[in-house]
Amino acid sequence: MKLKTLLTSMLLLIAGATMLNAQTAVTVGSQVTDVANIVSGKAYLLRWDGLTGTPYALDTGGNEYSMANNNSATQAAVYYLISDGSGYKIENAYTGKYWPTPSSNGEFIAPTTAANAGTWTIAASGTANRFTFTCTVSSTAYHTNRSSSRLVAHTSDSPVSIYEVTASTLATASSYSAFADKDINVSSTAAASISEGQWYVMSQRSRTSYVFENTSDHKLKHTLTKPSGSATEKAGYLVRLLSAGGGKYY
Numbered sequence: 001m002k003l004k005t006l007l008t009s010m011l012l013l014i015a016g017a018t019m020l021n022a023q024t025a026v027t028v029g030s031q032v033t034d035v036a037n038i039v040s041g042k043a044y045l046l047r048w049d050g051l052t053g054t055p056y057a058l059d060t061g062g063n064e065y066s067m068a069n070n071n072s073a074t075q076a077a078v079y080y081l082i083s084d085g086s087g088y089k090i091e092n093a094y095t096g097k098y099w100p101t102p103s104s105n106g107e108f109i110a111p112t113t114a115a116n117a118g119t120w121t122i123a124a125s126g127t128a129n130r131f132t133f134t135c136t137v138s139s140t141a142y143h144t145n146r147s148s149s150r151l152v153a154h155t156s157d158s159p160v161s162i163y164e165v166t167a168s169t170l171a172t173a174s175s176y177s178a179f180a181d182k183d184i185n186v187s188s189t190a191a192a193s194i195s196e197g198q199w200y201v202m203s204q205r206s207r208t209s210y211v212f213e214n215t216s217d218h219k220l221k222h223t224l225t226k227p228s229g230s231a232t233e234k235a236g237y238l239v240r241l242l243s244a245g246g247g248k249y250y
Contacts, residue, residue, distance in 0.1 A: 026045070027166035031164075041083075043165045047077075049130065050127065053070045057077065063111070065150060067149055074094075078092070087135075089120075090118075090133075101118035102137060104153075105140075105154060106153070107153055109153055120133050132159055184228055184229065184231050186201050194241055198240065199240055209223060210224075211239075
C-alpha cells in the first residue's frame, strides 16, 4: 500500500475530556543487552537495577522525575529514545517532555520541551546489561543518579537497565496525555513539508482513504471515513515521523 499524501492534523481544545491516569500499567518486555539493538523512536522502560528499590524514573507532569523505591512500570515510566545522530533525545511517553541539558553537578533533572532537549549518549557500563547515560556540557560528563528519591544529573554514574515495552499494553491504553482534551480536525490541504515530532494523518489520495492502526492485530489498514472527534478515541490514525537521516523517517 503506497501512502502518497500526508494531511496535517490540527489538535483543538475541547471541554470535558478525561486525562489519562499516569499510573496506567504497562507490561515489561525483553531486556536490551546491546546498545546496537536500540531502535530510534521505540518505547522503552528505564530502570535503575543497581539502586535500592530498583526504581523507574516517573514523569507524572511535575517539575522533576520521581525515583521512589519500588516505582512500578506505568505509562509515566515509558520513554522514547530518539536518535539525533550524536546521541539520543529522551522523551517521556506520558507527558511528551524531554530530558534537558544539565547545567550543574547534582541538580534535579527537570522535564523540558523538545526545543531544549539535551543529547544523551548511551554506552555499555562496567556492569553487564546496564548502560551509562551521558550528557556532556563544556567537557563535563553528566550521568544519571538518584538523590532524595529523584533523578539527578551527576558526575558519578548509576547505570541504567533498558527494557522493551510490550506493544499491546501501549496500544490498548486510552491515550497519552498529549491527546487528552483535544480533537482531530483534518486539513483539506496536504502538508507541504514534514516537521519531526508533529502529529499527522496519512491519506492515500488515489482512493481518498485514511490509514489507521487496527487495535486487534496492530496492522495498518485504511478506511474511506475521515477521522474526526476525540484524539483519545482516534489515536490509531495519528502518526509522528522521526528522522532517520538522508530524507528517511521512522
